[in-house]
Amino acid sequence: MSEGDDPAAQWQRMVQNVNEAMAESVEQNMEMSAAFMESWADAMEDSVPDQETLASGVEGYNNAYEVWMDAAEQTFERTTDAAEGDEVAPAEFRDIWLQSANEAFKEVMSTSAFAAANGQLVRAMMDLREQTDEVGEETLAELGMPTQSDVEEVGERLVELERRQHRVEEKLDRVIEALE
The missing domain is CATH 1.20.5 (Single alpha-helices involved in coiled-coils or other helix-helix interfaces)
Structure with a gap:
């Protein structure tokens, strides 16, 4: 802000910056939630989970979404506080989102749907390892080793x-x- 600006113009620019930061934060939140949901759906794509597992997964996702929304609300409140002149350290925003990410992942990882998806992933990795071992054995045998x-x-x-x-x-x- 230049010294020649009147206070109203300075305030307007600050509020605009806060609004843009909040909008960007909410957009990133929604993108992260969508990416998470997409990866979760991809993991569950190959099998149709039973009703209980599906319900557990949806509940975990909903709980995680609530955590993200709470973080967005906290961010908005701290941004408003900063706009009103309170001293707000940038690290507070980072901490809000890091803590929320941990809580959201905990909500999802504690579901039976996540356990089922992990089981499928481990099974797929074991199958891949077995196939890789077989290819290695065949290659060594063909080379006479x-x-x-x-x-x-x-x-x-x-x-x-x-x-x-x-x-x-x-x-x-x-x-x-x-x-x-």
Whole structure:
């Protein structure tokens, strides 16, 4: 603000800046909520959850949404306080949103829908790992190199040979004792 501006123009610019910041904050909140809901829907896309799981997921999302709306309200209140001349540290805004993000994620992560989605993700990751292991084994076999299965088989045979050798040694010890 320049020194030549009258107080009314300064106030108008400050209120406009606060309004723009609040609108941007609400827009970001809505974008984050939409992105979250979209990723949640994508995770649940491959299966139709039972009624209880679906209800749990919707309740968790609604609770998370309330947390986001409370954060938007707190941000608006602190912005209004700042516009009225109160000293408001920028870190307060960051803290409001960080705390709200933690609470919102906690609301969602505690649902059976989230647990089901995580179960599906883990299952998919295990399937992918199994497929990757199979491709690796096939590639090593085609290159004429020993695979993990080959090494494990050799190890098992070696252990069995050691057991047999031990039994033969025991029999030899008994024969030697009988001959003496």
